[in-house]
Amino acid sequence: xxxxSYSSSANLGPGYDILSMGHDAFYDEVxxxxxxxxxxxxxxxxxxxxxxxxxAGLSASMxxxxxxxxxxxxxxxxxxxxxxxxxxxxxxxxxxxxxxxNKLFNLGMSxxxxxxxxxxxxxxxxxxxxxxxxxxxIYGGITLVQSKNPVKIKKLKINLNFSILLVIPEFFMExxxxxxxxxxPSKITMDEHIESTQRLSSLISGLITGDRDxxxxxxxDNIVERARIRMFPYYYDLKRRVIENNAISACISGAGPTVxxxxxxxxxxxxxLRSVDDVMRSYNIKYILxxxxxxxxxxD
Amino acid sequence: xxxxSYSSSANLGPGYDILSMGHDAFYDEVxxxxxxxxxxxxxxxxxxxxxxxxxAGLSASMxxxxxxxxxxxxxxxxxxxxxxxxxxxxxxxxxxxxxxxNKLFNLGMSxxxxxxxxxxxxxxxxxxxxxxxxxxxIYGGITLVQSKNPVKIKKLKINLNFSILLVIPEFFMExxxxxxxxxxPSKITMDEHIESTQRLSSLISGLITGDRDxxxxxxxDNIVERARIRMFPYYYDLKRRVIENNAISACISGAGPTVxxxxxxxxxxxxxLRSVDDVMRSYNIKYILxxxxxxxxxxD
Numbered sequence: 001x002x003x004x005s006y007s008s009s010a011n012l013g014p015g016y017d018i019l020s021m022g023h024d025a026f027y028d029e030v031x032x033x034x035x036x037x038x039x040x041x042x043x044x045x046x047x048x049x050x051x052x053x054x055x056a057g058l059s060a061s062m063x064x065x066x067x068x069x070x071x072x073x074x075x076x077x078x079x080x081x082x083x084x085x086x087x088x089x090x091x092x093x094x095x096x097x098x099x100x101x102n103k104l105f106n107l108g109m110s111x112x113x114x115x116x117x118x119x120x121x122x123x124x125x126x127x128x129x130x131x132x133x134x135x136x137x138i139y140g141g142i143t144l145v146q147s148k149n150p151v152k153i154k155k156l157k158i159n160l161n162f163s164i165l166l167v168i169p170e171f172f173m174e175x176x177x178x179x180x181x182x183x184x185p186s187k188i189t190m191d192e193h194i195e196s197t198q199r200l201s202s203l204i205s206g207l208i209t210g211d212r213d214x215x216x217x218x219x220x221d222n223i224v225e226r227a228r229i230r231m232f233p234y235y236y237d238l239k240r241r242v243i244e245n246n247a248i249s250a251c252i253s254g255a256g257p258t259v260x261x262x263x264x265x266x267x268x269x270x271x272x273l274r275s276v277d278d279v280m281r282s283y284n285i286k287y288i289l290x291x292x293x294x295x296x297x298x299x300d
Numbered sequence: 301x302x303x304x305s306y307s308s309s310a311n312l313g314p315g316y317d318i319l320s321m322g323h324d325a326f327y328d329e330v331x332x333x334x335x336x337x338x339x340x341x342x343x344x345x346x347x348x349x350x351x352x353x354x355x356a357g358l359s360a361s362m363x364x365x366x367x368x369x370x371x372x373x374x375x376x377x378x379x380x381x382x383x384x385x386x387x388x389x390x391x392x393x394x395x396x397x398x399x400x401x402n403k404l405f406n407l408g409m410s411x412x413x414x415x416x417x418x419x420x421x422x423x424x425x426x427x428x429x430x431x432x433x434x435x436x437x438i439y440g441g442i443t444l445v446q447s448k449n450p451v452k453i454k455k456l457k458i459n460l461n462f463s464i465l466l467v468i469p470e471f472f473m474e475x476x477x478x479x480x481x482x483x484x485p486s487k488i489t490m491d492e493h494i495e496s497t498q499r500l501s502s503l504i505s506g507l508i509t510g511d512r513d514x515x516x517x518x519x520x521d522n523i524v525e526r527a528r529i530r531m532f533p534y535y536y537d538l539k540r541r542v543i544e545n546n547a548i549s550a551c552i553s554g555a556g557p558t559v560x561x562x563x564x565x566x567x568x569x570x571x572x573l574r575s576v577d578d579v580m581r582s583y584n585i586k587y588i589l590x591x592x593x594x595x596x597x598x599x600d
Contacts, residue, residue: 017494018501146502146517154502157509187487193523194317196493197500201318202446202454204501208508209457217446223493 001104002031005096006140006295007081008088009166009253009260010132013219014200016184018145020088021260022136022295023164026081028089030056030096032104035072040064044077047093051075052124055090056097059121063101073101084172086254088133094121095137099298114138116151126177133254140297142207158294159210162248165261166290167238167276173231173257180255183227195222212248212264219249219262232256234283241279245271301404302331305396306440306595307381308388309466309553309560310432313519314500316484318445320388321560322436322595323464326381328389330356330396332404335372340364344377347393351375352424355390356397359421363401373401384472386554388433394421395437399598414438416451426477433554440597442507458594459510462548465561466590467538467576473531473557480555483527495522512548515562519549532556534583541579545571 007026012019035041040051040060051057056075064073075097081089095118102109109117118134131151135143139155146152173179188196203218205211229235232252238259239250248262263272273289280287307326312319335341340351340361351357356375364373375397381389395418402409409417418434431451435443439455446452473479488496503518505511529535532552538559539550548562563572573589580587 015497015501018498144498144501144505146498146514152517154505154511154514156505184490187489188493189487190484193488193493193496197315197497198318198444198446200497200501201315201444201504204504205444205454205456205508208505211454214446214454217452 001033001100002029003096003099003103004029005092005099005137007092008133008136009086009251009258010088011221011224011251011254012142012203012260013221013225013249013251014196014203014223016221016224017130017132019142020132020136021142022140023166023292024295025164025166025290025292026087028081028092028096029078030093030100031076032060032097032100033074034104035074038070038072040072041074042077043074044079047077047079048124055094055121055124058124059094059098059117060101062120063098063107063117067105067107069105082168084176085168086252086256086258087166087168088137088254090125091118091122091133092137094118095134097121099138111138112151112153115153119148119151126181128181136295138298140295142294144204156204156207158207160207160212160215161210162262162264164292164294165263165272166253166292167259167261167280168288168290169234169257169280170286170288171257177255180228180231183231184224185227188223192223212266215262216243216249219251221251225252228252228256232259234279234285235259237282238276238279241275242272245275247272301333301400302329303396303399303403304329305392305399305437307392308433308436309386309551309558310388311521311524311551311554312442312503312560313521313525313549313551314496314503314523316521316524317430317432319442320432320436321442322440323466323592324595325464325466325590325592326387328381328392328396329378330393330400331376332360332397332400333374334404335374338370338372340372341374342377343374344379347377347379348424355394355421355424358424359394359398359417360401362420363398363407363417367405367407369405382468384476385468386552386556386558387466387468388437388554390425391418391422391433392437394418395434397421399438411438412451412453415453419448419451426481428481436595438598440595442594444504456504456507458507460507460512460515461510462562462564464592464594465563465572466553466592467559467561467580468588468590469534469557469580470586470588471557477555480528480531483531484524485527488523492523512564512566516543516549519551519562521551525552528552528556532559534579534585535559537582538576538579541575542572545575547572
């Protein structure tokens with residue numbers, strides 16, 4: 001049984017650990033087969049082959065255990081999503097594996113149950129079970145984590161028309177997500193909280209009602225992005241410049257270093273491209289660009 | 301020139317200092333007339349007559365000053381909204397006065413400008429310029445404070461059908477709003493922040509898309525209501541009981557002590573009434589009930 005899951009951008013500015021958007025920039029393809037060895041065997045290029053250290057493997061082992069499935073499985077993972085760039089790569093392998101196992105064994109899982117198992121796979125990648133990327137990896141579209149325990153996800157109905165440009169710096173940081181999470185402050189002031197809720201409320205209202213200005217205003221974060229800025233010194237310059245070219249907004253994709261730019265037909269697309277190039281050159285950082293669209297839904 | 305402004309409930313659970321809803325339970329009526337004394341004269345029953353201590357007077361004096369209006373004015377205030385009960389009474393007098401002055405002198409203020417002046421009137425009542433109640437007092441409906449400085453308000457498009465029941469305890473606390481604000485923690489943990497953003501996002505999505513379950517889930521607050529619970533010991537019991545009777549949800553109205561209950565045709569209205577009575581009797585607190593509807597919009 002084969003399933004795929006697409007890349008995604010978590011947080012979207014003020015939605016730390018609650019918002020994520022799936023996009024069709026990249027995808028992982030995962031094949032799951034029954035195997036009579038009673039083991040979980042992982043195959044694939046450039047990924048951990050010990051199932052306990054692999055997000056797909058860890059999710060799979062939890063499902064087999066919880067459902068009392070005694071047979072072993074083979075999981076073959078074709079990574080299409082580059083890892084360590086804030087594109088939800090680890091979560092996508094888990095989500096695709098969970099979806100494939102659900103179909104293979106006819107488990108009839110709800111979407112939230114699939115998010116639950118996929119999320120626990122994330123522990124293999126970064127030590128914590130965060131549900132944001134895997135939510136859009138299961139539901140597609142833009143998802144809101146209402147609750148993590150128990151998992152309760154709401155897919156938002158989006159009425160804003162936009163395209164996506166991903167600016168993907170070509171650098172790799174060891175244990176990046178773990179480091180990025182360590183920079184998040186454990187306490188914030190009430191004023192920071194209120195500013196953040198103003199932005200988040202604006203972003204969500206704007207996405208649902210198709211209000212471009214609200215999205216522009218809302219997609220700004222004064223807590224997590226600010227705390228992590230040392231990891232992405234180019235970010236504020238890049239954001240300022242693309243907004244001067246009438247991009248809708250920009251944010252750090254997940255734990256970075258990728259920057260997600262939203263634009264539409266009011267934007268000066270060539271101006272955005274020039275700005276990106278100017279800024280990334282000035283920081284002496286190589287990058288690739290990837291145009292994409294929101295990944296609306298999975299068919300299964 | 302006469303203008304009115306209705307009662308309102310700020311916060312709506314997780315929207316501290318950003319959300320407010322106008323309702324037609326009560327209203328203040330403010331008449332503003334030119335006066336050749338060059339003073340601001342206040343008249344009305346049971347209100348401060350020194351214009352610097354009166355929300356309407358303070359707003360008025362700022363406008364006259366900023367617009368260079370040299371004439372004096374008489375402000376006659378008919379209070380319909382009981383004060384000190386979390387119903388936006390102080391803000392409504394200011395909002396009505398600002399609206400009347402705007403018309404009287406043909407100032408052509410934007411809604412946000414009227415919120416700005418009304419908000420500064422609130423300093424007379426509680427020492428701080430908070431924009432939530434006066435936003436719904438100027439715009440009507442449910443308003444979102446995007447930013448306080450400069451004032452930027454968004455009126456949300458609501459697609460949920462509901463009725464309002466206000467449970468108004470008959471007790472009065474001196475300087476209640478100031479005390480209530482002093483209980484709000486100056487710092488919160490990141491986990492509290494995330495839970496709060498989950499609730500708030502759910503509430504706003506639910507109101508806009510008409511998703512009753514999302515509103516039920518979202519209208520819960522783990523920060524401000526929790527910190528103030530000593531002021532309203534009946535609140536959690538009351539909330540639990542009305543939800544058992546299928547109310548949509550309930551929250552503290554502004555800084556309390558009033559409780560706002562949302563219900564609809566799925567609710568057991570008589571069961572709600574019985575529950576309220578049981579709980580308030582068990583706490584030995586007298587109360588009045590007021591049914592109302594959302595106040596959709598002002599015509600001016």
